[in-house]
Amino acid sequence: MPVGIVSYGVYIPRYRIKAEEIARVxxxxxxxxxxxxxxxxxxxxxDEDAVTIAVEAAxxxxxxxxxxxxxxxxxxxxxxSHPYAVKPTGTIxxxxxxxxxQLTAADLEFACKAGTAAIQACLGLxxxxxxxxxxxxxxxxxxxxxxDALEYTAAAGGAAYLIGxxxxxxxxxxxYSFTTDTPDFWRREGMPYPEHGGRFTGVPGYFKHxxxxxxxxxxxxxxxxxxxxxxxxxxxxxxxxxxxxxxxGFSADQIEPGLVVPWIGNTYSGSSLIGLAATxxxxxxxxxxxxxxxxxxxxxxxxxxxxxxxxxxIRNRAPRVRDYFENVQYLDYAxxxxxxxxxxx
Amino acid sequence: MSTVPxxxxxxxxxxxxxxxxxxxxxxxxxxxxxxxxxxxxxxKMEDHKFDGEGTVVTFTxxxxxxxxxxxxxxxxxxxxxxxxxxxxxxxxxxxPEVIEIGMRVKPVFRILWKExxxxxxxxxxxxxxxxxxx
Numbered sequence: 323m324p325v326g327i328v329s330y331g332v333y334i335p336r337y338r339i340k341a342e343e344i345a346r347v348x349x350x351x352x353x354x355x356x357x358x359x360x361x362x363x364x365x366x367x368x369d370e371d372a373v374t375i376a377v378e379a380a381x382x383x384x385x386x387x388x389x390x391x392x393x394x395x396x397x398x399x400x401x402x403s404h405p406y407a408v409k410p411t412g413t414i415x416x417x418x419x420x421x422x423x424q425l426t427a428a429d430l431e432f433a434c435k436a437g438t439a440a441i442q443a444c445l446g447l448x449x450x451x452x453x454x455x456x457x458x459x460x461x462x463x464x465x466x467x468x469x470d471a472l473e474y475t476a477a478a479g480g481a482a483y484l485i486g487x488x489x490x491x492x493x494x495x496x497x498y499s500f501t502t503d504t505p506d507f508w509r510r511e512g513m514p515y516p517e518h519g520g521r522f523t524g525v526p527g528y529f530k531h532x533x534x535x536x537x538x539x540x541x542x543x544x545x546x547x548x549x550x551x552x553x554x555x556x557x558x559x560x561x562x563x564x565x566x567x568x569x570x571g572f573s574a575d576q577i578e579p580g581l582v583v584p585w586i587g588n589t590y591s592g593s594s595l596i597g598l599a600a601t602x603x604x605x606x607x608x609x610x611x612x613x614x615x616x617x618x619x620x621x622x623x624x625x626x627x628x629x630x631x632x633x634x635x636i637r638n639r640a641p642r643v644r645d646y647f648e649n650v651q652y653l654d655y656a657x658x659x660x661x662x663x664x665x666x667x
Numbered sequence: 668m669s670t671v672p673x674x675x676x677x678x679x680x681x682x683x684x685x686x687x688x689x690x691x692x693x694x695x696x697x698x699x700x701x702x703x704x705x706x707x708x709x710x711k712m713e714d715h716k717f718d719g720e721g722t723v724v725t726f727t728x729x730x731x732x733x734x735x736x737x738x739x740x741x742x743x744x745x746x747x748x749x750x751x752x753x754x755x756x757x758x759x760x761x762x763p764e765v766i767e768i769g770m771r772v773k774p775v776f777r778i779l780w781k782e783x784x785x786x787x788x789x790x791x792x793x794x795x796x797x798x799x800x801x
Contacts, residue, residue: 367760369793374777377790405788418683648801649800649801
């Protein structure tokens with residue numbers, strides 16, 4: 323029996339800071355934005371965190387397909403910025419969307435790919451017939467140390483996917499994961515900002531894992547890049563997904579609808595899932611979408627997705643990704659620092 | 668001073684604006700009442716989840732806040748009349764130049780308060796203008 327996406331929802335905070343404003347403060351090159359292909363990034367409000375973002379995304383997912391939350395049997399929330407070190411994000415989200423309490427829940431962490439790992443966990447339970455619907459989320463208010471390269475991209479946002487067997491907006495035809503122990507990026511317990519291996523995050527990290535997962539899935543599915551109408555690759559910046567797509571044989575047109583990083587930055591666990599949502603916002607029934615996430619540490623989950631008939635019915639019942647690009651409010655670096663709690667008083 | 672059990676008891680009303688409704692006199696209550704003051708022992712009370720859409724009845728803008736809120740100044744506190752009738756106090760997230768009496772608002776899920784660096788994070792409902800927000 324086919325399994326897949328019954329509904330989806332996203333949330334991106336309203337505030338933005340431009341990359342050129344960050345570059346101005348730290349005396350970096352003026353063309354930093356062009357070089358990263360990230361022009362601005364989302365910034366959470368004082369009272370937003372990974373939980374509030376997840377709740378808003380999950381509420382949008384429920385609204386989009388008019389789902390009774392009592393049907394949800396599992397909640398998995400992927401994030402690297404869970405507000406509590408101990409105390410699950412998933413229970414707060416569950417209560418806020420009005421679930422029946424007969425469900426399992428857990429928080430996941432795998433740098434930027436915990437959201438796709440959450441989808442895989444739900445796919446397993448749904449495929450086995452153990453639950454009716456699973457809610458998988460990727461949500462983050464990611465951190466970059468002041469002046470670090472990450473600061474130009476570390477953004478806030480999230481996506482929620484309801485995984486089930488009936489009324490599919492998109493069938494997940496198959497997935498393939500590639501995982502190794504690669505310390506390209508990490509944050510130790512109690513530390514406010516992550517550390518990373520600089521250029522080491524590129525070839526041995528992102529490119530090796532995304533390429534291996536993508537090639538593995540294409541081989542498993544017996545497909546080629548041309549079989550897909552769209553493709554979404556994890557977006558730590560605006561360069562990497564373009565470069566990896568090209569090297570794997572995917573075209574610029576295939577990745578264009580899902581390439582949201584130039585306007586919102588890297589939303590970490592939300593990143594590839596918001597890219598997928600932006601693609602579902604425009605895809606037609608029968609279209610095929612290739613998705614590959616990446617999480618430092620390191621791993622990549624690749625999915626082959628076929629858009630279903632239900633997409634046309636549900637698409638307009640909740641905000642689309644690009645709706646969150648409108649009416650944004652720009653912050654200067656000082657106010658941004660206050661929003662992000664970078665000033666220790 | 669809030670406490671963990673007290674917050675926990677308020678989770679349904681804080682997260683989802685769950686109040687009550689008297690089927691007999693059709694009056695809505697927020698925060699929830701267990702007894703309808705109109706109907707007394709004849710009341711038929713049921714839980715009611717408010718959509719949270721409403722109108723600003725009056726407001727004030729806080730410029731001098733307590734320590735827990737001083738980083739958020741200026742912020743707006745308003746009395747909001749929900750569509751079903753009850754009025755409640757809530758924060759309206761927008762610039763002080765934008766808020767006005769009669770403005771339509773809708774609910775959002777936000778952090779209400781944090782109990783210092785080590786304590787509980789209290790989540791709940793705030794409001795944003797209906798116009799111009801996703």
